[in-house]
Amino acid sequence: MKDQIAKYTAKLGADRSALPGAIAFAAQDDLLITDGAPQLAELAGATLSRLNALALVAARPALPFAELLIARAGADETGIVPQDTETRTFLHDIPFLRQKDLAEDAPGRIARLLSHRKGIIVEGVGIVAVGAITVEQAYINYSSVFHATFVKYLQDVLRDGFRVPGEEAALELLRRDWLKPLTDDGLAFVPELSDDREEILAEVERVGRYTVERGLVDSFFGNISARAGELIYISQTAASLDELAGCIDPVPTDNSSTTGITASSELLAHRKIYEATGARVILHGHPKFAVIMSMICEKQGCSIRDCWKECPEVRHLDATPVVAGEIGAGGLAKRVPPVIGATGGAVVYGHGVFTIGDAGFGAAFSLMVAVENYCREEYFRRLDGRR
Amino acid sequence: MHGWTGRMLHVDLGRGICRRDEIPEELLRAYLGGRGLGVRMMREFFRLDPFDPEIPLIFAVGPLCGTPAPTSARLSVVTRSPLTGTIYDCSAGGRFAWRMKASGIDLLVITGQSAQPVRLEIADDRAELHPAGELWGKGVRESVAALKECGSVAAIGPAGENGVLFANIMMGEGNSVGRGGLGAVMGKKRLKAITVNGTGKTTLADPERFDAARGDVLRLFRASPVLFGELGIGEYGTPALVDLMAQRRMAPTRNFTGTFFPEAGNYSGPAIRAACGAKKDGCYGCPIQCKKSSDQGEPLPEYETVNHFGALNDISDLHAIVKANSLCNDLGMDTISAAATLAAFGEALGRFPRAEEVEGLLERTALVQGEGTLLAKGSLRVARELGHPELSMTVKGLELPAYDPRGAYGMALAYVTSNRGGCHLRAYPISHEILRKPVPTDRFSFSGKARIIKIAEDVNAAVDSLVACKFAFFGATLEEYGELLSAATGIEYTPETLKSIGERICLTERFYNCENGFSMADDLLPERFFSEPGSSGEGIDIPPIDRARFEEERRKYYRIRGLNDDGSFPDANFLERCP
Ligand code: SF4
Numbered sequence: 001m002k003d004q005i006a007k008y009t010a011k012l013g014a015d016r017s018a019l020p021g022a023i024a025f026a027a028q029d030d031l032l033i034t035d036g037a038p039q040l041a042e043l044a045g046a047t048l049s050r051l052n053a054l055a056l057v058a059a060r061p062a063l064p065f066a067e068l069l070i071a072r073a074g075a076d077e078t079g080i081v082p083q084d085t086e087t088r089t090f091l092h093d094i095p096f097l098r099q100k101d102l103a104e105d106a107p108g109r110i111a112r113l114l115s116h117r118k119g120i121i122v123e124g125v126g127i128v129a130v131g132a133i134t135v136e137q138a139y140i141n142y143s144s145v146f147h148a149t150f151v152k153y154l155q156d157v158l159r160d161g162f163r164v165p166g167e168e169a170a171l172e173l174l175r176r177d178w179l180k181p182l183t184d185d186g187l188a189f190v191p192e193l194s195d196d197r198e199e200i201l202a203e204v205e206r207v208g209r210y211t212v213e214r215g216l217v218d219s220f221f222g223n224i225s226a227r228a229g230e231l232i233y234i235s236q237t238a239a240s241l242d243e244l245a246g247c248i249d250p251v252p253t254d255n256s257s258t259t260g261i262t263a264s265s266e267l268l269a270h271r272k273i274y275e276a277t278g279a280r281v282i283l284h285g286h287p288k289f290a291v292i293m294s295m296i297c298e299k300q301g302c303s304i305r306d307c308w309k310e311c312p313e314v315r316h317l318d319a320t321p322v323v324a325g326e327i328g329a330g331g332l333a334k335r336v337p338p339v340i341g342a343t344g345g346a347v348v349y350g351h352g353v354f355t356i357g358d359a360g361f362g363a364a365f366s367l368m369v370a371v372e373n374y375c376r377e378e379y380f381r382r383l384d385g386r387r
Numbered sequence: 388m389h390g391w392t393g394r395m396l397h398v399d400l401g402r403g404i405c406r407r408d409e410i411p412e413e414l415l416r417a418y419l420g421g422r423g424l425g426v427r428m429m430r431e432f433f434r435l436d437p438f439d440p441e442i443p444l445i446f447a448v449g450p451l452c453g454t455p456a457p458t459s460a461r462l463s464v465v466t467r468s469p470l471t472g473t474i475y476d477c478s479a480g481g482r483f484a485w486r487m488k489a490s491g492i493d494l495l496v497i498t499g500q501s502a503q504p505v506r507l508e509i510a511d512d513r514a515e516l517h518p519a520g521e522l523w524g525k526g527v528r529e530s531v532a533a534l535k536e537c538g539s540v541a542a543i544g545p546a547g548e549n550g551v552l553f554a555n556i557m558m559g560e561g562n563s564v565g566r567g568g569l570g571a572v573m574g575k576k577r578l579k580a581i582t583v584n585g586t587g588k589t590t591l592a593d594p595e596r597f598d599a600a601r602g603d604v605l606r607l608f609r610a611s612p613v614l615f616g617e618l619g620i621g622e623y624g625t626p627a628l629v630d631l632m633a634q635r636r637m638a639p640t641r642n643f644t645g646t647f648f649p650e651a652g653n654y655s656g657p658a659i660r661a662a663c664g665a666k667k668d669g670c671y672g673c674p675i676q677c678k679k680s681s682d683q684g685e686p687l688p689e690y691e692t693v694n695h696f697g698a699l700n701d702i703s704d705l706h707a708i709v710k711a712n713s714l715c716n717d718l719g720m721d722t723i724s725a726a727a728t729l730a731a732f733g734e735a736l737g738r739f740p741r742a743e744e745v746e747g748l749l750e751r752t753a754l755v756q757g758e759g760t761l762l763a764k765g766s767l768r769v770a771r772e773l774g775h776p777e778l779s780m781t782v783k784g785l786e787l788p789a790y791d792p793r794g795a796y797g798m799a800l801a802y803v804t805s806n807r808g809g810c811h812l813r814a815y816p817i818s819h820e821i822l823r824k825p826v827p828t829d830r831f832s833f834s835g836k837a838r839i840i841k842i843a844e845d846v847n848a849a850v851d852s853l854v855a856c857k858f859a860f861f862g863a864t865l866e867e868y869g870e871l872l873s874a875a876t877g878i879e880y881t882p883e884t885l886k887s888i889g890e891r892i893c894l895t896e897r898f899y900n901c902e903n904g905f906s907m908a909d910d911l912l913p914e915r916f917f918s919e920p921g922s923s924g925e926g927i928d929i930p931p932i933d934r935a936r937f938e939e940e941r942r943k944y945y946r947i948r949g950l951n952d953d954g955s956f957p958d959a960n961f962l963e964r965c966p
Pocket residue numbers: 458459480481668669670673674675676677678856857858859
């Protein structure tokens with residue numbers, strides 16, 4: 001477990017979701033171990049020892065959005081409800097603890113909240129997340145909370161403006177330091193994929209790594225596939241896109257084998273997209289600004305309340321269509337295929353971006369970058385316009 | 388009271404008395420229902436021989452049964468197993484549980500032995516025993532048909548009547564209380580069948596909160612490829628696993644001498660669908676509907692069954708396998724144990740049964756005739772009597788199901804720590820080791836598995852007490868089910884409180900077993916897995932399991948459970964400290 005802790009400590013630093021030096025893990029086998037920043041490690045250990053779970057991470061997010069959400073919340077509120085579809089589906093809501101709640105028995109208070117949610121925000125500490133059965137799971141839950149708070153905070157600020165001290169500075173930190181120019185510069189792609197199994201596996205693996213390295217996914221979720229004749233090679237469910245070796249399922253298009261039962265939950269969407277467009281490859285990620293912008297709707301007097309699953313409209317971000325739909329067997333598999341052919345890309349409300357390519361992953365990747373860049377610029381254009 | 392009915396029915400077959408009682412609320416809160424409540428009710432009786440007339444046979448539903456909570460129309464049957472000698476519970480779906488709850492009871496406790504074959508009829512407040520001589524000797528199908536006017540039926544077949552140690556109890560809808568020989572306990576009591584009908588409704592403390600939680604569960608189901616994916620069990624039933632287990636090279640073959648069967652494609656999910664159809668079927672109100680039946684309405688076999696009548700016995704003929712399944716259902720025998728017993732018998736004799744011989748062997752087993760006299764005792768006793776105890780692929784006498792432990796080390800550990808013997812469902816590590824839910828773990832590593840298995844055992848003991856279906860947890864978690872339970876009962880339950888209830892149940896079971904003489908020596912896999920490799924190939928190596936590493940992880944498990952290093956109980960007063 002020590003190697004797992006080292007691995008995911010490094011990942012939290014590399015994806016810049018946590019401040020290096022302010023990350024701690026605890027894990028328990030027959031013994032409890034802790035590692036990382038001493039104070040956080042002590043808290044992590046004391047909290048995990050109260051839980052029937054294997055691992056826990058406590059870390060300070062690299063951006064203060066989670067705590068700003070607490071500061072902006074009403075005095076009687078005890079949690080936030082994430083707006084993006086993935087976290088909404090898997091986390092439901094994110095409880096928080098204020099500094100004043102921690103006066104006595106902080107680990108006990110934290111453990112009590114973690115006894116029914118996978119991740120929480122603790123004022124003055126950061127994000128604390130639990131992994132029921134693996135260290136990786138604690139990392140995933142941390143990342144999901146980070147992603148959800150990032151999206152919700154920027155959404156709220158655009159809608160309601162700054163409300164508490166420190167928000168200007170936080171946005172400055174985001175724009176000046178945290179956000180890097182997003183490009184596909186320096187990435188190499190096979191221009192025209194053949195049907196060769198080894199070539200496809202290697203390319204899918206490599207492109208998966210690119211999407212993580214360039215920050216197009218949250219934690220590492222998303223999915224990738226390539227079609228070769230009667231087979232779809234698709235990343236497995238719960239697979240880390242930067243570690244896809246051995247985690248790519250070949251699925252026959254005629255469903256003559258069920259080995260693909262472990263394939264991504266978006267297998268159906270991929271299959272339908274191939275059927276509708278004749279594409280060779282599909283890329284799906286959760287770039288943050290596309291997620292945020294997809295949820296901004298100007299329509300007045302609309303009667304639909306669950307926009308993320310019910311909205312029947314095709315809206316647009318620049319030229320890219322935006323549709324609603326739940327993940328998995330829910331709805332996006334119906335709504336994305338008819339619209340994605342027009343530009344080669346589609347955004348799913350509060351969820352992420354699908355792009356396709358006719359020959360190789362190059363076009364799909366650069367389109368995803370372009371969509372996210374457009375959304376990023378548009379977000380700040382609107383935010384600046386508001387001020 | 389919301390969620391529970393708070394009432395039980397006690398039927399004393401010896402005296403012919405049916406009596407309704409209250410269940411102490413404290414026990415309901417502390418053990419929920421199903422497995423937990425059933426195990427608790429065995430406290431005064433767990434030392435009794437499984438065939439002692441006074442041993443209780445307990446049917447227990449849970450607080451979610453009768454509500455629209457997905458996959459919750461289930462019950463547990465609890466007693467001591469004649470096959471394993473351990474405390475035993477078995478979960479089953481269908482419609483029986485839901486109707487039993489509607490008749491106003493959470494628990495049905497049957498004790499004593501009738502002088503003549505009887506059947507029990509429950510309809511709302513009414514509970515009556517009727518002579519069942521005319522049904523004795525009849526198959527399940529005929530018995531169910533004869534009683535269908537009375538509501539839902541749970542019946543035994545000839546195997547249960549004749550004391551076959553792996554006889555099951557069949558629900559009329561084709562679901563079975565499959566493993567552990569509980570049908571033989573029912574047969575010993577001369578209780579042929581139970582019918583239930585009722586009009587009662589389960590009330591919810593907070594319907595709005597309940598609906599929200601239900602919505603969360605359904606959304607997670609839809610996001611789960613295993614459940615609702617186009618290749619998942621909603622489409623193909625559990626035979627969706629055939630291709631996967633072949634690809635992972637861990638499908639037990641020829642009595643576990645191999646782990647890959649080249650002809651497995653004959654009985655894969657798509658092959659069964661092509662040959663027999665795959666009409667969606669399943670438990671009452673369940674949105675997953677994982678059961679499949681033929682176009683004629685005949686229930687089709689599960690993954691375990693196709694593998695064990697297939698690869699395990701070196702049989703590739705799909706129709707023979709489907710036939711064997713139907714026959715076991717009609718004779719009232721557990722398919723896994725029946726097939727595994729045949730495989731051990733076959734290996735001991737140097738020849739696996741031919742497809743066309745299976746039917747006769749199963750019939751003679753159920754009737755305890757000819758070689759069936761031996762086969763009726765299950766794999767452990769068969770192998771011993773044939774002078775080859777090492778050929779019984781069992782743990783604590785329970786025949787291992789269709790996941791070779793050499794292909795998943797968490798499964799290896801979970802087989803031995805299971806309180807009911809070699810069962811895959813107690814900790815269900817296949818979920819993460821193979822199906823990647825909730826997150827994947829390395830199937831060829833023991834690292835962390837002791838803790839993972841312990842946690843999963845606790846979780847599943849709680850799930851078995853709700854009673855919800857294990858399959859639901861390929862999508863949802865205790866977070867959502869805890870919410871459903873809180874909304875139903877009006878009492879706050881979190882995943883952690885549910886896990887501590889699960890822990891109490893697991894420890895109680897272990898305590899009973901230890902008191903009945905089980906020890907570390909019984910927490911062991913058959914020797915074969917430590918000395919013979921599986922069928923490596925396609926870049927996947929299946930070596931024998933490293934015994935030292937296995938034993939180290941087992942020791943860790945004991946420590947995490949709070950047991951002594953030899954697996955024994957440190958605290959003789961454990962039960963007194965429990966509610
Ligand atoms: S998933 Fe299958 S076994 Fe489970 S409750 Fe639903 S139909 Fe029954």
